[in-house]
Amino acid sequence: MKTLLVAEFREGKLRAEYSQLIAFAQQQQAEAAMFLVGSAGEVPKFNGTLYLADAAKYGEYNPTVHKQLLLDVIAKEQPAQIVFLHSSYGWDLAPRVAVALQAAQVSEVVSVDNGLPVVPVCNAKLRRTIKAITAQTVLTIQAGAFGMEAEPEGTPTVVEIDTGAAGKVQCTGYEAAKIEGVDLTKAEIIVSAGRGVGKPENVAMVQALAKALGGEYGASRPVVDAGWVEHNRQVGTTGSTVTPKLYVACGISGAIQHLAGMKKSDFIVAINTDRDAPIGEVANVLVVADLKQFLPVLTEKLGAR
């Protein structure tokens, strides 16, 4: 199947996640070409055609222009599927292309089952299998769902592309992530609070357990958004990606964005009242209990050791 892969470029750098697009194409045994608005100085390692536009000229985030560049390549290549990462770049650009092509779009593909894409719904509690009935399909694939066994290699045949399209919005720069204070990526033990803590006062239970274990405390996104825990302690896609020896998830259901930030921890303990919570998929031990009752007892017993 002819497939066009859409690689990404940000703050002057090629995003390494392009290898996941290649992994997806290889799994489908697809005939792949690649598209990138980036720089000739840093091209993906890939054996195939790379349609390359210059980010210095067309911008790194300039959706209307990137869409037109992409549509021109699609008109030439006639791919059966156009594959993006399900990322801030991909989920922004993919629907624009799908509307223009009048193509089905399937978001956040985690696997392919008998040729049909499978996507998570309801906070990853359920999975839907979707059949596109248009000639072309636009897909975004979930970060980390498709991985290569080896580093990508090869040298693409570069085809430079241009457009006269004008942008509608202007990206004026970037604001760096705040990294002052604690650095969770260096912690060996992390105890994290999720929405299940219920109220801000209960974060203290999580802090107490972290202290008893000699580790740091962290949190999932909803807890940080609510202002109960500071942002530099957020674990997940938009926070820190951590790999401690022990990760204890307290009242965290296990949204994909959180799992992506902690699933490579050496040993994972989840404490949750719902034994079907998605966090159970990555946990070595799932303690089915109300953390408000369980944490104080556990902390006391650890202290009395």
Place this chain on the structure above:
Amino acid sequence: MNILICIKQVPDMESKFKINGEGTWYDRADLAWRMNEYDEYAVEQAVRLKEQVKDADLTVLCIGPDQVTEAIKKALAMGCDRGVHITDPYSAKREPIAIATMIAGFAKGKNFDVIFTGMQSQDRGSAQVGVMVAELLGIPAVTTIVGFAYDNGTIQVKRELEGGSKALVTATTPVVLTCQLGLNTPRYPTLPNIMKAKKKELLPLAPDVGGLGPRQETTACAFPEKKGGGLVLEGEIPELADKLIQLLKEKTTVLA
């Protein structure tokens, strides 16, 4: 200013889900319903914009069966001026382009300066509808905003990127903005505002997707297969704590 906010009603994600009889979606029975969390940020930002510019009219639109008027009423109680309910008992079967077509059909010709919506819904999570509305209307869209400032027709937003950095983006009206969690702190409706909301206009409209045909279908909806052999501990709290400490001693080095 003329502002549209598009919201969805979704089940509480902590609910126990069951698969429906057709095996294509969740069963709607016995679920607690609420406004899609991402849309709460959209409503709040619109209300704040009205508080800033004073002269603004906020229309909140929701598609779905009769019960979604509860979500519309919450948005009205938060400060929206009027509600539009596209009464569609089949909304859960509609694909994103169909939902976007209905919204764009309503918005066309009404000269909305800003259309706010959530960056995705908590149940479907396609992150497609907002962008598609903009494309159908031929106006710009900026997705995943976590910062917003308005000054005399110019809008400055921050887009959230992977790893916690942000892109600074400038746009002019008209524009569609899709809101990410953490953009603001959505207010709780006060009792007087809940009472006032009952008197606000709530216009029912029939669903209209024009001549749009299907582009995709759901062949199955199911619980994910449990993978990995994680140990599940259940029982009395003190015993659970003892068992966990024992496991940590055996399987990790952190209690050494």
